[in-house]
Protein backbone atom coordinates (compact mmCIF):
# COMPACT_ATOMS: atom_id res chain seq x y z
CA UNK A 1 0.00 0.00 0.00
CA UNK A 2 1.28 3.48 -0.85
CA UNK A 3 2.41 5.45 2.22
CA UNK A 4 0.86 8.57 3.63
CA UNK A 5 3.46 11.05 2.42
CA UNK A 6 2.56 13.54 5.15
CA UNK A 7 3.41 11.06 7.88
CA UNK A 8 7.08 10.38 8.62
CA UNK A 9 6.37 7.00 10.22
CA UNK A 10 4.33 5.85 7.30
CA UNK A 11 7.07 6.86 4.86
CA UNK A 12 9.73 5.18 7.01
CA UNK A 13 7.69 2.00 7.23
CA UNK A 14 7.15 1.86 3.47
CA UNK A 15 10.65 2.83 2.37
CA UNK A 16 12.86 1.27 5.04
CA UNK A 17 11.01 -1.51 6.84
CA UNK A 18 8.98 -2.93 3.99
CA UNK A 19 11.94 -2.56 1.69
CA UNK A 20 10.25 -0.61 -1.07
CA UNK A 21 13.18 1.75 -1.01
CA UNK A 22 13.30 5.25 -2.40
CA UNK A 23 12.69 3.75 -5.82
CA UNK A 24 9.43 2.24 -4.60
CA UNK A 25 8.44 5.62 -3.20
CA UNK A 26 9.16 7.39 -6.47
CA UNK A 27 7.35 4.68 -8.44
CA UNK A 28 4.31 5.12 -6.19
CA UNK A 29 4.13 8.70 -7.51
CA UNK A 30 5.13 11.86 -5.72
CA UNK A 31 5.64 15.47 -6.69
CA UNK A 32 7.61 16.71 -3.68
CA UNK A 33 9.95 14.86 -1.35
CA UNK A 34 8.57 13.84 2.03
CA UNK A 35 9.97 15.68 5.02
CA UNK A 36 12.03 12.66 6.11
CA UNK A 37 14.39 13.27 3.18
CA UNK A 38 14.82 17.02 3.57
CA UNK A 39 18.40 17.84 4.57
CA UNK A 40 19.11 20.64 7.04
CA UNK A 41 20.28 23.71 5.06
CA UNK A 42 23.86 23.44 6.36
CA UNK A 43 24.24 20.02 4.75
CA UNK A 44 23.27 21.15 1.26
CA UNK A 45 25.86 22.49 -1.14
CA UNK A 46 25.90 25.12 -3.82
CA UNK A 47 26.24 22.90 -6.88
CA UNK A 48 26.22 25.79 -9.34
CA UNK A 49 29.39 27.19 -7.84
CA UNK A 50 31.19 23.89 -7.41
CA UNK A 51 34.54 23.64 -9.13
CA UNK A 52 34.85 21.42 -12.17
CA UNK A 53 37.57 18.81 -12.04
CA UNK A 54 39.21 19.00 -15.41
CA UNK A 55 42.43 17.06 -14.92
CA UNK A 56 42.82 14.27 -17.46
CA UNK A 57 42.45 10.79 -16.01
CA UNK A 58 45.69 9.07 -15.01
CA UNK A 59 46.84 6.42 -17.49
CA UNK A 60 47.77 3.43 -15.36
CA UNK A 61 49.16 1.42 -18.26
CA UNK A 62 52.25 3.59 -17.97
CA UNK A 63 52.95 2.18 -14.51
CA UNK A 64 53.98 -1.10 -16.02
CA UNK A 65 57.34 0.07 -17.37
CA UNK A 66 60.27 1.44 -15.42
CA UNK A 67 61.11 4.52 -17.46
CA UNK A 68 60.20 8.19 -17.04
CA UNK A 69 56.58 7.41 -17.90
CA UNK A 70 56.33 5.26 -14.80
CA UNK A 71 57.72 8.00 -12.61
CA UNK A 72 55.46 10.63 -14.12
CA UNK A 73 52.36 8.54 -13.48
CA UNK A 74 53.52 7.64 -9.98
CA UNK A 75 53.90 11.37 -9.33
CA UNK A 76 50.41 12.09 -10.59
CA UNK A 77 48.97 9.47 -8.23
CA UNK A 78 50.91 10.77 -5.25
CA UNK A 79 50.04 14.39 -5.98
CA UNK A 80 46.33 13.55 -6.29
CA UNK A 81 46.37 11.50 -3.08
CA UNK A 82 48.10 14.35 -1.23
CA UNK A 83 45.76 17.09 -2.39
CA UNK A 84 42.24 16.13 -3.39
CA UNK A 85 42.34 12.50 -2.29
CA UNK A 86 40.33 11.64 -5.44
CA UNK A 87 41.46 10.90 -8.97
CA UNK A 88 40.28 9.08 -12.06
CA UNK A 89 42.17 6.35 -13.87
CA UNK A 90 42.03 4.79 -17.34
CA UNK A 91 43.77 1.71 -18.71
CA UNK A 92 43.20 0.32 -15.25
CA UNK A 93 43.05 -3.34 -16.20
CA UNK A 94 39.30 -3.70 -15.61
CA UNK A 95 37.83 -4.76 -18.98
CA UNK A 96 35.71 -1.99 -20.50
CA UNK A 97 33.02 -4.36 -21.76
CA UNK A 98 32.66 -5.52 -18.16
CA UNK A 99 32.07 -1.97 -16.92
CA UNK A 100 29.30 -1.55 -19.48
CA UNK A 101 27.70 -4.90 -18.65
CA UNK A 102 27.85 -4.14 -14.94
CA UNK A 103 25.89 -0.93 -15.38
CA UNK A 104 23.22 -2.67 -17.46
CA UNK A 105 22.87 -5.54 -15.00
CA UNK A 106 22.82 -3.28 -11.97
CA UNK A 107 19.99 -1.29 -13.58
CA UNK A 108 18.14 -4.54 -14.15
CA UNK A 109 18.61 -5.45 -10.51
CA UNK A 110 17.09 -2.20 -9.26
CA UNK A 111 14.25 -2.52 -11.75
CA UNK A 112 13.14 -5.77 -10.11
CA UNK A 113 9.87 -5.58 -8.19
CA UNK A 114 10.41 -4.49 -4.56
CA UNK A 115 9.70 -7.93 -3.14
CA UNK A 116 12.56 -9.46 -5.16
CA UNK A 117 15.02 -7.02 -3.58
CA UNK A 118 13.47 -7.03 -0.12
CA UNK A 119 14.52 -10.66 0.34
CA UNK A 120 17.95 -9.22 1.11
CA UNK A 121 16.76 -6.82 3.83
CA UNK A 122 19.04 -7.23 6.85
CA UNK A 123 16.50 -9.05 9.05
CA UNK A 124 15.59 -11.65 6.47
CA UNK A 125 18.56 -11.92 4.11
CA UNK A 126 19.52 -15.54 3.53
CA UNK A 127 23.15 -14.57 3.98
CA UNK A 128 24.97 -12.19 6.31
CA UNK A 129 27.16 -11.37 3.30
CA UNK A 130 24.38 -9.62 1.39
CA UNK A 131 22.30 -6.69 2.56
CA UNK A 132 19.77 -4.62 0.68
CA UNK A 133 18.70 -1.30 2.09
CA UNK A 134 18.23 2.39 1.76
CA UNK A 135 20.10 5.40 3.18
CA UNK A 136 23.06 4.68 5.54
CA UNK A 137 21.61 4.06 8.98
CA UNK A 138 17.98 5.14 8.61
CA UNK A 139 17.23 4.75 12.32
CA UNK A 140 19.90 7.26 13.28
CA UNK A 141 19.71 9.86 10.54
CA UNK A 142 18.12 13.30 10.73
CA UNK A 143 17.41 13.11 7.01
CA UNK A 144 17.34 9.96 4.93
CA UNK A 145 19.61 9.61 1.92
CA UNK A 146 17.93 9.47 -1.47
CA UNK A 147 19.35 6.09 -2.47
CA UNK A 148 18.83 2.34 -2.42
CA UNK A 149 21.69 -0.12 -2.36
CA UNK A 150 22.77 -3.70 -2.12
CA UNK A 151 25.97 -4.33 -0.18
CA UNK A 152 27.94 -7.50 -0.68
CA UNK A 153 30.78 -8.68 1.44
CA UNK A 154 33.50 -10.74 -0.18
CA UNK A 155 34.93 -13.68 1.75
CA UNK A 156 35.86 -16.08 -1.04
CA UNK A 157 34.70 -16.92 -4.56
CA UNK A 158 32.64 -19.92 -3.51
CA UNK A 159 30.61 -18.01 -0.95
CA UNK A 160 30.16 -15.08 -3.32
CA UNK A 161 28.86 -17.41 -6.02
CA UNK A 162 26.55 -19.00 -3.51
CA UNK A 163 25.08 -15.85 -1.97
CA UNK A 164 25.44 -12.80 -4.21
CA UNK A 165 22.53 -12.01 -6.58
CA UNK A 166 22.46 -14.65 -9.28
CA UNK A 167 22.22 -12.39 -12.32
CA UNK A 168 25.29 -10.32 -11.58
CA UNK A 169 27.58 -12.30 -9.27
CA UNK A 170 30.05 -13.46 -11.93
CA UNK A 171 30.46 -9.94 -13.27
CA UNK A 172 30.94 -8.48 -9.81
CA UNK A 173 33.60 -11.05 -9.03
CA UNK A 174 35.50 -10.23 -12.20
CA UNK A 175 35.21 -6.50 -11.43
CA UNK A 176 36.59 -7.17 -7.95
CA UNK A 177 39.43 -9.39 -9.16
CA UNK A 178 40.66 -6.97 -11.77
CA UNK A 179 40.31 -4.00 -9.43
CA UNK A 180 42.42 -5.68 -6.78
CA UNK A 181 45.30 -5.94 -9.24
CA UNK A 182 45.07 -2.20 -9.78
CA UNK A 183 44.79 -1.38 -6.08
CA UNK A 184 47.94 -3.36 -5.34
CA UNK A 185 49.80 -1.18 -7.82
CA UNK A 186 48.34 1.99 -6.29
CA UNK A 187 49.45 0.84 -2.86
CA UNK A 188 52.95 0.10 -4.08
CA UNK A 189 53.18 3.59 -5.53
CA UNK A 190 51.62 5.45 -2.61
CA UNK A 191 53.52 3.59 0.10
CA UNK A 192 56.70 3.59 -1.97
CA UNK A 193 56.53 7.37 -2.00
CA UNK A 194 56.51 7.28 1.82
CA UNK A 195 59.71 5.26 1.85
CA UNK A 196 58.01 1.92 2.46
CA UNK A 197 58.36 -1.00 0.10
CA UNK A 198 55.32 -3.11 0.98
CA UNK A 199 55.84 -6.87 0.79
CA UNK A 200 53.03 -9.25 -0.12
CA UNK A 201 51.99 -9.84 3.46
CA UNK A 202 51.67 -6.12 4.18
CA UNK A 203 49.58 -5.64 1.04
CA UNK A 204 47.42 -8.61 2.02
CA UNK A 205 46.69 -7.02 5.39
CA UNK A 206 45.81 -3.65 3.86
CA UNK A 207 43.43 -5.16 1.31
CA UNK A 208 42.26 -8.05 3.49
CA UNK A 209 38.54 -7.16 3.50
CA UNK A 210 36.43 -6.21 0.53
CA UNK A 211 32.87 -4.99 0.15
CA UNK A 212 31.06 -4.15 -3.05
CA UNK A 213 27.97 -2.06 -3.31
CA UNK A 214 25.56 -1.27 -6.10
CA UNK A 215 23.84 2.02 -5.43
CA UNK A 216 20.80 3.44 -7.18
CA UNK A 217 19.85 7.10 -6.79
CA UNK A 218 16.30 7.55 -8.16
CA UNK A 219 15.14 10.70 -9.89
CA UNK A 220 14.27 13.24 -7.23
CA UNK A 221 11.61 15.95 -7.52
CA UNK A 222 13.54 18.33 -5.21
CA UNK A 223 17.26 17.83 -5.79
CA UNK A 224 18.11 21.02 -3.90
CA UNK A 225 16.64 19.65 -0.69
CA UNK A 226 18.02 16.13 -0.72
CA UNK A 227 21.31 14.23 -0.87
CA UNK A 228 21.97 10.77 -2.21
CA UNK A 229 24.71 10.34 0.38
CA UNK A 230 25.56 12.88 3.05
CA UNK A 231 29.01 14.18 3.99
CA UNK A 232 31.42 11.39 4.82
CA UNK A 233 34.82 10.02 4.08
CA UNK A 234 35.34 6.36 3.23
CA UNK A 235 36.75 4.33 6.09
CA UNK A 236 38.73 1.92 3.92
CA UNK A 237 42.20 1.87 2.37
CA UNK A 238 41.14 2.75 -1.18
CA UNK A 239 37.74 2.92 -2.88
CA UNK A 240 37.32 2.02 -6.54
CA UNK A 241 34.14 3.44 -8.01
CA UNK A 242 32.33 2.90 -11.27
CA UNK A 243 29.85 5.70 -11.92
CA UNK A 244 27.49 6.11 -14.85
CA UNK A 245 27.23 9.18 -17.08
CA UNK A 246 24.91 11.23 -14.85
CA UNK A 247 27.29 12.86 -12.37
CA UNK A 248 26.59 14.09 -8.84
CA UNK A 249 29.65 13.10 -6.81
CA UNK A 250 31.25 16.12 -5.09
CA UNK A 251 34.44 16.25 -3.05
CA UNK A 252 35.42 18.86 -0.50
CA UNK A 253 38.89 20.31 -0.79
CA UNK A 254 40.92 19.95 2.37
CA UNK A 255 43.40 22.62 1.41
CA UNK A 256 43.98 25.31 -1.18
CA UNK A 257 45.03 23.69 -4.43
CA UNK A 258 45.71 24.88 -7.96
CA UNK A 259 42.02 24.42 -8.71
CA UNK A 260 40.35 26.04 -5.75
CA UNK A 261 40.32 26.92 -2.08
CA UNK A 262 40.02 24.90 1.07
CA UNK A 263 36.37 24.14 1.73
CA UNK A 264 35.31 24.42 -1.93
CA UNK A 265 33.36 21.54 -3.41
CA UNK A 266 34.55 19.94 -6.61
CA UNK A 267 32.50 17.83 -9.00
CA UNK A 268 34.01 14.54 -10.15
CA UNK A 269 32.63 14.33 -13.67
CA UNK A 270 31.69 11.10 -15.39
CA UNK A 271 34.59 10.25 -17.67
CA UNK A 272 34.37 7.59 -20.39
CA UNK A 273 36.12 4.32 -19.52
CA UNK A 274 37.43 5.70 -16.24
CA UNK A 275 37.17 4.53 -12.68
CA UNK A 276 37.20 6.93 -9.74
CA UNK A 277 39.71 6.18 -7.00
CA UNK A 278 39.73 7.73 -3.57
CA UNK A 279 41.91 7.49 -0.53
CA UNK A 280 40.21 6.09 2.56
CA UNK A 281 40.68 6.87 6.26
CA UNK A 282 43.12 3.99 6.78
CA UNK A 283 45.51 5.32 4.17
CA UNK A 284 45.26 8.74 5.74
CA UNK A 285 46.26 7.24 9.09
CA UNK A 286 49.08 5.11 7.63
CA UNK A 287 50.49 8.15 5.84
CA UNK A 288 50.27 10.24 9.03
CA UNK A 289 47.88 12.59 7.27
CA UNK A 290 49.84 13.04 4.01
CA UNK A 291 47.20 11.35 1.91
CA UNK A 292 43.71 12.79 2.18
CA UNK A 293 40.60 10.76 2.78
CA UNK A 294 38.38 13.54 1.53
CA UNK A 295 34.83 14.30 2.54
CA UNK A 296 32.39 13.73 -0.27
CA UNK A 297 28.67 13.72 -0.97
CA UNK A 298 26.32 12.61 -3.71
CA UNK A 299 23.66 15.00 -4.96
CA UNK A 300 20.44 13.98 -6.66
CA UNK A 301 18.93 14.96 -9.98
CA UNK A 302 15.42 15.80 -11.15
CA UNK A 303 16.12 14.49 -14.65
CA UNK A 304 18.13 11.31 -14.26
CA UNK A 305 18.48 8.43 -11.90
CA UNK A 306 22.12 7.56 -11.18
CA UNK A 307 23.98 4.34 -10.61
CA UNK A 308 27.34 3.69 -9.01
CA UNK A 309 29.23 0.54 -8.08
CA UNK A 310 31.91 1.12 -5.47
CA UNK A 311 34.38 -1.45 -4.17
CA UNK A 312 35.61 -0.70 -0.68
CA UNK A 313 39.06 -2.20 -0.23
CA UNK A 314 39.71 -2.36 3.49
CA UNK A 315 42.30 -3.75 5.86
CA UNK A 316 41.77 -7.12 7.46
CA UNK A 317 39.45 -6.75 10.47
CA UNK A 318 42.20 -7.52 12.98
CA UNK A 319 44.72 -5.19 11.34
CA UNK A 320 46.28 -2.61 13.60
CA UNK A 321 46.57 0.57 11.60
CA UNK A 322 48.91 3.32 12.75
CA UNK A 323 51.10 5.91 11.06
CA UNK A 324 53.99 4.09 9.38
CA UNK A 325 57.19 4.32 11.46
CA UNK A 326 59.18 5.59 8.46
CA UNK A 327 56.78 8.51 8.12
CA UNK A 328 56.63 9.26 11.83
CA UNK A 329 60.40 9.31 11.97
CA UNK A 330 60.51 11.84 9.17
CA UNK A 331 57.66 13.93 10.57
CA UNK A 332 58.93 13.78 14.12
CA UNK A 333 55.42 13.17 15.46
CA UNK A 334 52.52 10.75 14.99
CA UNK A 335 49.27 12.54 14.21
CA UNK A 336 47.08 9.44 14.70
CA UNK A 337 46.98 6.70 17.28
CA UNK A 338 46.75 3.04 16.41
CA UNK A 339 43.29 1.70 15.61
CA UNK A 340 42.13 -1.87 15.17
CA UNK A 341 40.23 -1.83 11.92
CA UNK A 342 37.16 -3.70 13.10
CA UNK A 343 36.74 -1.33 16.06
CA UNK A 344 36.95 1.68 13.77
CA UNK A 345 34.46 0.12 11.39
CA UNK A 346 31.99 -0.79 14.11
CA UNK A 347 32.09 2.71 15.49
CA UNK A 348 31.34 4.21 12.10
CA UNK A 349 28.48 1.81 11.42
CA UNK A 350 26.90 2.60 14.77
CA UNK A 351 26.25 6.25 13.94
CA UNK A 352 24.84 8.46 11.22
CA UNK A 353 27.35 9.84 8.71
CA UNK A 354 29.19 12.83 10.09
CA UNK A 355 31.91 14.06 7.78
CA UNK A 356 35.38 13.18 9.01
CA UNK A 357 34.44 12.77 12.64
CA UNK A 358 35.64 9.14 12.93
CA UNK A 359 39.08 10.17 11.70
CA UNK A 360 39.18 13.11 14.08
CA UNK A 361 38.51 10.64 16.84
CA UNK A 362 41.66 8.71 15.89
CA UNK A 363 43.69 11.90 15.98
CA UNK A 364 46.15 12.43 18.79
CA UNK A 365 45.25 15.78 20.25
CA UNK A 366 48.19 18.11 20.82
CA UNK A 367 49.34 18.04 24.44
Ligand SMILES: O=C(O)CCC(=O)C(=O)O
Pocket residue numbers: 213215229234241243249296298307308310
Ligand atom coordinates in the same frame (compact mmCIF):
# COMPACT_ATOMS: atom_id res chain seq x y z
O1 LIG B 1 27.86 7.00 -5.59
C1 LIG B 1 28.92 7.59 -5.49
O2 LIG B 1 29.42 8.22 -6.41
C2 LIG B 1 29.68 7.60 -4.18
C3 LIG B 1 29.10 6.74 -3.12
C4 LIG B 1 29.87 6.86 -1.84
O3 LIG B 1 30.52 7.84 -1.58
C5 LIG B 1 29.88 5.76 -0.87
O4 LIG B 1 29.06 4.84 -0.99
O5 LIG B 1 30.73 5.78 0.04
Ligand SMILES: [Fe+2]
Pocket residue numbers: 232233234296
Ligand atom coordinates in the same frame (compact mmCIF):
# COMPACT_ATOMS: atom_id res chain seq x y z
FE1 LIG C 1 31.97 7.40 -0.08
